[in-house]
Amino acid sequence: RLVKMASIGMMDAAFFVGKNELLNWLNELLCLNYSKVEQCANGAAYCQIMDAIYPGEVPLKKVIFDAKLEHDFVKNYKVLQTVFDKKNIAKHIEVNKLIKAKPLDNLEFLQWIKRYFDMHFGGQEYNAVERRGGLMMKENAGTNPLASKPAPKTVKSAPMRVVRDAPSSSRPTSANPTSAAPKKTGAADGEQIQQLNEELTSLKLTVAELEKERDFYFGKLRDIEITCQTNEKAEVKDLVDDIQKILYSTSEEEVQPKA
Numbered sequence: 001r002l003v004k005m006a007s008i009g010m011m012d013a014a015f016f017v018g019k020n021e022l023l024n025w026l027n028e029l030l031c032l033n034y035s036k037v038e039q040c041a042n043g044a045a046y047c048q049i050m051d052a053i054y055p056g057e058v059p060l061k062k063v064i065f066d067a068k069l070e071h072d073f074v075k076n077y078k079v080l081q082t083v084f085d086k087k088n089i090a091k092h093i094e095v096n097k098l099i100k101a102k103p104l105d106n107l108e109f110l111q112w113i114k115r116y117f118d119m120h121f122g123g124q125e126y127n128a129v130e131r132r133g134g135l136m137m138k139e140n141a142g143t144n145p146l147a148s149k150p151a152p153k154t155v156k157s158a159p160m161r162v163v164r165d166a167p168s169s170s171r172p173t174s175a176n177p178t179s180a181a182p183k184k185t186g187a188a189d190g191e192q193i194q195q196l197n198e199e200l201t202s203l204k205l206t207v208a209e210l211e212k213e214r215d216f217y218f219g220k221l222r223d224i225e226i227t228c229q230t231n232e233k234a235e236v237k238d239l240v241d242d243i244q245k246i247l248y249s250t251s252e253e254e255v256q257p258k259a
Contacts, residue, residue, distance in 0.1 A: 015111050019205055022110050030128040032137060036201075037110055041101035042067040043076030044137050049113055050083045052126045058083050065135045073099040089116075103201050104208055 019037050027034055030048055040046060044065045051058035062079050064072045077095045084091060091112070097105040228240045 015108065016209065017111050017114060018209065019107055022107070022114060025114060026110070029126070030137075032128075036103070037107045037205075038101040038103045040106050040110055041099055042073045042137075043080055043098070046109070046113055047076055047080050047083070048128060048132060049117055050080065051131060052128070053117055053120050053122075054083070054087065055124065055126070055131075057086070060132060063132070065132055065137045070099050091116075103205055107205060107208075 022037065023034055026032060026040075026045060026049075029052060030045060032045070034040070034045075042064070044063050044067060047058055047060065047063045051060055059079060059082070063076055067073055067076060074095060077093055077098070081093055083089075084093070094105065094109075098109060224243065228244050
């Protein structure tokens with residue numbers, strides 16, 4: 001039997017579930033501590049969600065739960081695709097996009113897979129940690145690999161300055177503050193940049209969700225408008241007129257429906 005989940009369009013209610021709700025659900029189901037949807041990029045969480053739906057039918061031994069590299073991510077998605085094929089799930093997995101850990105791509109796929117979970121999960125108990133053999137998933141998957149590099153640079157540069165300034169006895173008091181200042185400033189700047197990047201990502205996701213919601217309700221209003229324009233039955237004409245007044249009124253106008 002073909003599971004036609006691919007027919008769920010972007011205007012489906014599934015794609016209006018927010019990232020916080022998704023992460024809370026995911027963390028509770030799989031006993032994780034994810035704080036970003038892009039941490040799902042390595043595919044391990046998606047595989048285990050399917051294992052929760054179909055216990056024992058997902059080859060979890062082939063899943064690399066602590067995958068850090070893209071070629072390992074791809075291996076996990078091959079496992080996921082095998083499950084989709086086995087269960088006749090007509091859903092295309094955009095692996096090349098998901099492994100790049102882009103927030104929006106992983107948000108949309110997580111929204112889709114939660115929708116599938118809600119439709120097919122049997123309600124059975126599921127011990128996520130036991131099912132993956134006590135292994136911990138990589139929780140910083142999808143973060144910028146350059147984010148961890150400033151630390152070793154600071155450690156490396158600090159002793160160089162100390163060694164260079166140590167022989168100088170004429171200005172011992174000024175050498176230490178001069179060498180220490182760049183390290184503190186660099187660390188503070190790095191933390192601030194990371195925080196701003198996270199805020200920017202969050203704002204982009206919020207905008208994307210709002211745009212979807214706007215399009216969804218606009219589509220509903222357009223359908224109502226077409227229905228009103230094509231309805232010529234006399235018995236509902238007054239109701240149609242009231243609806244059209246509401247649809248076409250501006251924000252400054254107050255419409256009072258007929259009693």
